[in-house]
Amino acid sequence: MTDAAEKVRLSLEEVRALAEAVLSRHGLSERHVKAVAETMVAGERDECASHGIYRLLVCAHTIKAGKVALDAEPVVHDIAPALVRVDAKGGYAQLPFQMGKPVLEEKARNCGIAAIGINNCVHFAALWPEVEALARDGFVAFAFTPSHAWVAPAGGTRPVFGTNPLAFGWPRPGPHPYVFDFATSAVARGEIELHRRAGKPIPLGWGIDAEGNPTTDAAAALEGAMLTFGGHKGSALATMIELIAGPLIGDMTSAESIAYDDNAKASPFGGELIIAIDPARFLGDKAAEHLARAEAVFENIVSQGARLPSQRRYEARERTRVHGVEVPAKLLADIKALLD
Template identity: 35%
Template structure:
């Protein structure tokens, strides 16, 4: 028998998520911020980082891995740098708190850096850069978390999936948005395969003994592999230096598990925002023409367009999700 499902509008998803987060011990501000990011992930066609990821946050609030009452502490060591101590809370609230000032400073100075630490894992990384692109800025972001993937030549987890994201505005169209992990696949896809009793493709992971595996349960106990072998692992190391080294966050090797225990992973988030008009006044028009040429004349897939289509679709028809997930969220209560 097919799994039962339920359809919700984006507004209903926001209400559902925020209410569950408050019941789990989140402040109103934290609940609003995280609900906004979850809705954005669902709208962008990334359900694994939307409501399906919400139980991780609810459990973390309940067990103390997220301090639901934490208020981000923002400092500015020099005008073009913003540093955020999330104080054991969430990265989304820190970014929301700093957002208007970050945009304003970038328009004044031409570029700014935002660096946060001491947070739970950051969720959909593309959400951060896409919001800056909507303000006419070019943005690059990198984040880390608990160790999940092996380094070049190694068999034990030393880096998180260490994603990086990039967004740029274009005239008369959706922004270019690139969001990808340094691992061969996202950890949530391996976990999904384990939950449904499936297998994973070769080249995704190693088991606890360092042997290649297609068993997602063995992969969870072992290590994910970087995409492209040593080249992908080098990118993961680069992200680690930006997201943990420069921000003062936990190195992935030192980050507590985001799924168990009562300690925050202490993840880091690094964002570089650039005002393109200081370098090329017609940047958005030039980018639009180039992306159109790549797509129309060379058949190139343009990241960000599928995201825009998903937003239009979900804005009108809403989102369908498993009834079991809806029930678990709507009935969540603190232990």
């Protein structure tokens, strides 16, 4: 434990037990409880606090608002040799992915490339768990999802996009694949919320207030609009994700999601697109040779002192596996209050 007044240390098993207890207390069915809790444990394990058990507050609010189906039974639809769709039936996205993943992988092995569209789901988590799971099975993977319209386009002042993350996974020898996952907004919305909770200012460039003025006030940015990273480049990527994980798979845009929310301030509702490529099918007996060439790229990066994306998360796993995680005491108290 660090300063006992500020932080509490929990083992990962304690994090899991707490997450499962809160989700069960709020009526989520057992299969969903297990799947959703694991994403929160993964967030804490990798020291990604904005995607850890803080999200229990988000889930509890979404459930109370009636914006997620507690006992949804996802349905897998095999629609083409290289395409699968999973209707989440209004539930959280984790279980539909678990159910669709084996079908997606089989199709990718058969065709070389395959895609899955997860429809009608509530999505609150990072995307790296999906692409990391696929990369560990030997696939090159991409994932995309819109969210709520919280983010203004470059040069604009009104929200149009969600945080619209994209993730990529690449299989590697050894224990960890190459993975990156980032929002096309300057920062994840959860980071701004954590700054608000802590009473800390946000950096300029994260958001604007309701009048379109730059702000360092987290609450003002949450009421105004977030900004894309990299100006027009992030804005263009956000547009792409709106299209390929919205209309392309027959699901909502970020503007439609927030309209559906109707000021409930619940988690986004819509779809997710995931693409898997099988290098072995794509390259045949040359696969090992070309994957080895990829390792030279990684070596050229790290040999000059640069850090690979996800390297920090993997290092965190080794620490938290042994020492557990530190959770702000106020946040932990708020979470435990959800059990009352």
